[in-house]
Amino acid sequence: TQYVYRFGGGVSDGGKGNKNLLGGKGANLDGMASIGLPVPPGFTITTEMCTRYYEDGQVFPESLKTEVAGGIAHIEKVTGKQFGVAADPLLVSVRSGARISMPGMMDTVLNLGLNDETVVGLAAISGDERFAWDSYRRFIQMYSDVVLELDHGAFEEALEIAKEDKGFTLDTELSAADWQALVKKYKAIVQEQWGKPFPQDVHDQLWGAVGAVFGSWQSERAKVYRRLNDIPGGWGTAVNVQAMVFGNMGDTSATGVAFTRDPSKGDRAYYGEFLINAQGEDVVAGIRTPQYLTKAAREAAGAKPLSMEEAMPEVYGELARVFDLLETHYRDMQDIEFTVERGHLWMLQTRSGKRTAKAALKIAVDMANEGLITQQEAVARVDPAALDQLLHPTLDPAAPRDVIAKGLPASPGAASGVAVFDSDTAEHRAGLGDSVILVRVETSPEDIHGMHAAKGILTARGGMTSHAAVVARGMGRPCVSGVGSLAIDAKAKLFRVAGREVKEGDIITIDGSTGEVMVGKVATVEPELAGDFGVLMEWADKVRRLKVRANAETPLDCKVARSFGAEGVGLCRTEHMFFDAARITAVRQMILAEDEKGRRVALDKLLPEQRGDFVQIFEIMAGLPVTIRLLDPPLHEFLPHAEEEFAEVAEAAGVGIEALKRRAAELHEFNPMLGHRGCRLGVTYPEIYEMQARAIFEAAVEVAEKSGAAPIPEVMVPLVATRRELELMKDVIDNAAKAVFAEKGRTIDYLVGTMIELPRAALKAGEIAEVGEFFSFGTNDLTQTTLGVSRDDAGRFLTTYVDKGIYARDPFVSLDVDGVGELIELAAERGRKTRPNIKLGICGEHGGDPASIAFCEATGLDYVSASPYRVPIARLAAAQAAL
Ligand code: PEP
Numbered sequence: 001t002q003y004v005y006r007f008g009g010g011v012s013d014g015g016k017g018n019k020n021l022l023g024g025k026g027a028n029l030d031g032m033a034s035i036g037l038p039v040p041p042g043f044t045i046t047t048e049m050c051t052r053y054y055e056d057g058q059v060f061p062e063s064l065k066t067e068v069a070g071g072i073a074h075i076e077k078v079t080g081k082q083f084g085v086a087a088d089p090l091l092v093s094v095r096s097g098a099r100i101s102m103p104g105m106m107d108t109v110l111n112l113g114l115n116d117e118t119v120v121g122l123a124a125i126s127g128d129e130r131f132a133w134d135s136y137r138r139f140i141q142m143y144s145d146v147v148l149e150l151d152h153g154a155f156e157e158a159l160e161i162a163k164e165d166k167g168f169t170l171d172t173e174l175s176a177a178d179w180q181a182l183v184k185k186y187k188a189i190v191q192e193q194w195g196k197p198f199p200q201d202v203h204d205q206l207w208g209a210v211g212a213v214f215g216s217w218q219s220e221r222a223k224v225y226r227r228l229n230d231i232p233g234g235w236g237t238a239v240n241v242q243a244m245v246f247g248n249m250g251d252t253s254a255t256g257v258a259f260t261r262d263p264s265k266g267d268r269a270y271y272g273e274f275l276i277n278a279q280g281e282d283v284v285a286g287i288r289t290p291q292y293l294t295k296a297a298r299e300a301a302g303a304k305p306l307s308m309e310e311a312m313p314e315v316y317g318e319l320a321r322v323f324d325l326l327e328t329h330y331r332d333m334q335d336i337e338f339t340v341e342r343g344h345l346w347m348l349q350t351r352s353g354k355r356t357a358k359a360a361l362k363i364a365v366d367m368a369n370e371g372l373i374t375q376q377e378a379v380a381r382v383d384p385a386a387l388d389q390l391l392h393p394t395l396d397p398a399a400p401r402d403v404i405a406k407g408l409p410a411s412p413g414a415a416s417g418v419a420v421f422d423s424d425t426a427e428h429r430a431g432l433g434d435s436v437i438l439v440r441v442e443t444s445p446e447d448i449h450g451m452h453a454a455k456g457i458l459t460a461r462g463g464m465t466s467h468a469a470v471v472a473r474g475m476g477r478p479c480v481s482g483v484g485s486l487a488i489d490a491k492a493k494l495f496r497v498a499g500r501e502v503k504e505g506d507i508i509t510i511d512g513s514t515g516e517v518m519v520g521k522v523a524t525v526e527p528e529l530a531g532d533f534g535v536l537m538e539w540a541d542k543v544r545r546l547k548v549r550a551n552a553e554t555p556l557d558c559k560v561a562r563s564f565g566a567e568g569v570g571l572c573r574t575e576h577m578f579f580d581a582a583r584i585t586a587v588r589q590m591i592l593a594e595d596e597k598g599r600r601v602a603l604d605k606l607l608p609e610q611r612g613d614f615v616q617i618f619e620i621m622a623g624l625p626v627t628i629r630l631l632d633p634p635l636h637e638f639l640p641h642a643e644e645e646f647a648e649v650a651e652a653a654g655v656g657i658e659a660l661k662r663r664a665a666e667l668h669e670f671n672p673m674l675g676h677r678g679c680r681l682g683v684t685y686p687e688i689y690e691m692q693a694r695a696i697f698e699a700a701v702e703v704a705e706k707s708g709a710a711p712i713p714e715v716m717v718p719l720v721a722t723r724r725e726l727e728l729m730k731d732v733i734d735n736a737a738k739a740v741f742a743e744k745g746r747t748i749d750y751l752v753g754t755m756i757e758l759p760r761a762a763l764k765a766g767e768i769a770e771v772g773e774f775f776s777f778g779t780n781d782l783t784q785t786t787l788g789v790s791r792d793d794a795g796r797f798l799t800t801y802v803d804k805g806i807y808a809r810d811p812f813v814s815l816d817v818d819g820v821g822e823l824i825e826l827a828a829e830r831g832r833k834t835r836p837n838i839k840l841g842i843c844g845e846h847g848g849d850p851a852s853i854a855f856c857e858a859t860g861l862d863y864v865s866a867s868p869y870r871v872p873i874a875r876l877a878a879a880q881a882a883l
């Protein structure tokens with residue numbers, strides 16, 4: 001097996017585009033080299049090597065040594081420099097590169113190849129002693145942190161002390177001699193902490209770095225990132241070794257990051273930031289505030305430092321030419337890193353740029369309109385999950401607001417919540433149900449969990465491409481970054497700005513689209529769903545086969561669902577109407593009644609209420625199917641707890657409190673999820689389902705008479721395990737229909753069907769389909785009962801299961817296609833055999849999950865049903881599944 005692939009200097013071993021083998025970065029470097037872009041030469045060690053490295057117990061095969069030596073020889077040949085030779089030393093970078101970019105998650109080592117001798121050579125060749133010693137001390141610091149895993153605090157402290165001794169505040173004030181002295185101190189720190197001198201053999205340095213990059217694939221933060229982003233641990237990372245080029249060789253050198261289009265709004269304009277006389281990390285780390293790329297962007301921001309277009313017009317022209325080449329070649333918006341070394345442009349990397357949902361939409365639609373991609377490709381380009389960002393509220397322009405600061409609009413959307421100053425607290429308070437805004441000076445990969453828990457992120461430092469900005473956009477969290485006026489005291493848990501003080505727990509609002517920071521909560525408005533969103537949805541609907549319905553029971557949910565394009569209600573959970581505060585007493589009276597007569601008294605009170613609910617739903621869903629599920633939850637859940645609740649029920653029912661309490665004790669269950677629930681309620685107390693069926697048909701007749709358009713009710717029986725259960729319940733429903741139609745002198749078409757949410761029902765689907773006219777897979781319960789994992793308690797241990805690879809993803813979020821999926825396939829097949837035109841759908845949470853939707857498409861279901869806000873996601877995912 002070949003593990004090393006070279007690129008640059010007219011060579012591209014990889015044949016462009018093999019991301020799985022070369023990783024995203026390696027594949028792109030190779031791709032850029034193959035179209036003749038100026039890429040510093042280098043080589044990639046494949047992801048297969050990473051996998052083998054772990055399989056072999058973290059050792060490298062002998063053959064790799066030879067291949068790497070060949071790679072180094074290639075770089076030496078192209079650059080004319082030599083690795084470890086002082087006369088003209090070759091320095092390399094060693095970087096990770098997984099198939100999918102994991103920003104800031106994995107390790108990088110720069111300036112590798114420097115030692116006590118080559119540093120002198122570098123100083124001579126560059127004519128810049130200060131730069132050479134600065135590079136060497138950066139290298140020692142990075143290598144010690146990443147490869148030797150020493151405490152980096154000691155290095156930072158030594159640097160602070162060196163500056164203090166001289167009375168300096170900026171690193172740039174230190175001279176060559178100062179850096180040289182610091183190198184000595186750094187080497188002493190290494191000797192002290194590591195017990196050995198800093199490695200002087202450049203080949204030892206290289207192998208140490210390669211091992212560290214492979215090692216970083218299994219770091220805790222990389223694991224967390226993979227879990228949050230559904231990246232399998234088995235993919236591994238590649239390692240890219242590449243000649244260093246320097247952006248810090250004076251005022252004709254620079255380094256920058258750029259996007260070929262605006263990654264925030266999607267506009268067709270070059271977009272980026274650069275720093276003169278700096279190394280790449282300086283831009284991303286957000287330590288110096290970068291300058292704009294274009295004159296237009298600089299002027300729009302009212303910034304003074306010259307843009308690249310103005311300061312380096314020739315190199316900028318070359319960069320613009322490269323941008324256009326890249327877009328035509330990759331047919332997507334690119335995110336690039338570049339360095340200018342003494343006026344010469346070098347491309348360090350390119351990849352499809354991360355973008356906000358808004359930009360993703362606009363870019364996909366624009367590129368299709370520009371003819372760069374097809375409409376179907378545009379549909380395939382937009383991540384359905386990312387649409388979530390667009391479907392969320394923005395600040396009401398008319399709402400009063402108390403703006404206390406302004407920063408960069410780093411990730412769109414608005415959020416209000418309590419200010420917290422560290423990620424652990426953010427996670428803790430979010431766990432208690434608080435909306436949280438995470439406030440940090442800047443964020444680092446250690447903050448991922450806090451950012452994930454937060455509704456929004458606010459930072460004092462960093463640009464549009466800082467860690468906070470990139471990660472927040474990826475997660476769909478609103479983010480305001482670089483609010484320089486914010487004086488954050490994380491220890492005291494407060495910040496001060498403009499003479500105001502905000503403490504932990506105070507409510508603030510951020511607007512990631514304008515960069516504004518406000519005190520207090522600000523009213524929001526619903527998103528606008530026309531424009532690019534509407535266009536893309538239209539294109540998606542053209543290719544989609546699966547219908548998309550909504551899980552909805554309130555008029556508001558139904559309206560939202562329709563506005564998002566739902567083609568009916570797939571699950572109306574009637575118990576949500578039972579929990580209504582105004583009705584709960586009658587519900588409790590019904591449950592606690594000693595006999596049928598007592599139950600009927602209470603049910604008579606509930607009938608008009610239920611009918612009223614259904615009238616509203618049928619009106620909103622005019623002409624569309626509405627699946628109404630009869631009462632499902634365990635009686636246990638409705639039991640009164642507090643003394644006054646018992647008193648209310650006693651009064652309504654005209655019985656004594658003590659008798660009620662006795663009855664409640666009788667109804668208490670140890671395992672309610674497997675207890676007296678679902679159709680078991682209808683089997684034991686048919687009058688409950690009779691009342692509900694009556695309410696449905698009375699409402700349907702009423703709406704048909706009023707509007708002329710008859711609703712299409714689909715009456716659904718939950719938790720069926722046997723054919724006989726469904727048969728009994730269907731009789732109750734049909735009898736109620738007959739009675740209502742006779743009374744009203746009008747009939748309505750309707751269906752009676754069942755949920756499939758027990759393994760037995762899936763197995764016996766052939767028999768059940770003799771009675772049921774449709775199946776709706778209740779994959780929440782079906783997952784719970786198939787896996788034998790309680791859906792209410794699973795959170796405590798399922799993350800461990802995902803970490804250990806037992807399940808690829810949380811099976812309550814994304815369908816366990818192998819296990820639960822097999823039951824669904826089997827039930828669909830057996831059901832269709834009995835009743836060829838049986839209607840099949842899914843209404844568990846999985847109905848809004850793109851991966852599960854792909855499974856539903858493959859299984860040939862008729863529709864998926866998702867919560868209203870996920871309806872557009874489901875429409876797009878269904879289209880992608882059909883492509
Ligand atoms: C299900 O079990 O998948 C379902 C949709 O019903 P519920 O979540 O109400 O139990």
Ligand code: MG
Nearest residue numbers: 757778780781
């Ligand atoms: Mg269920």
